[in-house]
């Protein structure tokens with residue numbers, strides 16, 4: 064009889080544990096980064112927005128977003144599996160620090176502090192970051208990058224990381240140069256190639272490494288954060304990013320059909336006077352954009368020499384009296400676009416420095432967004448695990464794919480049940496915490 068009772072109790076206990084496990088891991092599949100998954104953005108992209116408090120916040124702020132042409136809609140999609148308002152975690156209201164900074168997310172496991180802006184501006188950024196927690200990271204990143212490069216915000220945790228690690232990085236590169244006979248004996252081009260190798264070694268030498276382009280972060284910090292303000296202020300962030308992407312090929316003519324995904328960008332560039340379209344493009348540039356075959360087809364009713372070189376072919380075609388009409392019959396002129404130079408008021412603008420400044424704010428934006436979102440998920444997991452009470456025996460850290468040496472060391476440790484580790488372990492860390500269950504290997 065006793066055996067029957069014992070078996071029944073054991074079965075009940077098992078059922079309870081299985082129910083708890085099922086609850087945990089069913090919720091895990093609702094779109095959060097799962098243990099072993101390195102690309103939470105893939106998971107996150109399927110989520111609908113849930114947070115009611117964010118909707119309220121959106122109404123209060125948004126003036127700056129509007130000013131920069133950044134639109135943001137907080138939407139709830141009841142169709143998306145596993146989302147409900149009760150699941151959203153509030154990371155807390157902005158908190159002023161004694162030094163005049165703003166803590167963005169006081170209830171996160173990794174609070175981030177911003178300097179250089181008013182409460183309203185920081186609040187607008189928080190709207191974008193909160194949205195990133197419940198929507199695709201990728202969709203919101205350009206908006207955050209654009210915001211940062213206009214608002215000239217600084218993040219204390221990111222700058223502290225850069226300041227402390229940059230010295231180690233440059234010291235390592237210096238050592239590598241000094242100990243390399245090849246470096247001493249090379250000319251400039253080979254030295255540039257060697258320097259890239261040294262950079263890679265110096266980055267691998269760092270114990271704590273966020274998932275980011277560290278070369279840009281260590282070497283690309285603009286001396287003047289306002290360098291791009293005038294240009295972005297006049298044309299807008301998206302336009303300038305698109306313009307810079309094509310400006311090095313200024314003479315090139317692009318054929319962009321109406322259904323091309325970049326057509327709207329080219330039209331916008333033309334409207335703002337940063338690109339030529341159709342008739343405004345010099346005929347010689349249009350001819351140069353054609354292939355040798357296309358050039359031959361233009362004049363195949365005439366006695367023409369066989370074209371072997373583009374320059375020669377363009378030279379010949381330019382002498383054909385009705386060449387313009389022939390080209391117009393072959394090409395839709397409204398599909399032709401060409402980047403123009405900046406107007407005279409920006410003649411002294413160094414586009415290389417602007418490109419560098421934008422690349423830097425892009426990396427900072429990514430780090431800020433990733434750390435904010437990982438802090439959100441860690442805070443959410445902490446709440447969830449608190450339901451498990453005495454079932455936990457210990458904790459461990461699940462290192463993300465490509466984790467840095469510091470995180471890998473930490474992932475080999477066991478943490479006591481009452482002392483869970485806190486992730487992210489550093490800025491840009493994507494590691495997660497996992498419980499070891501009593502009697503189970505989790």
Ligand SMILES: [Zn+2]
Pocket residue numbers: 462463466467470488489492493494
């Ligand atoms: Zn990590």
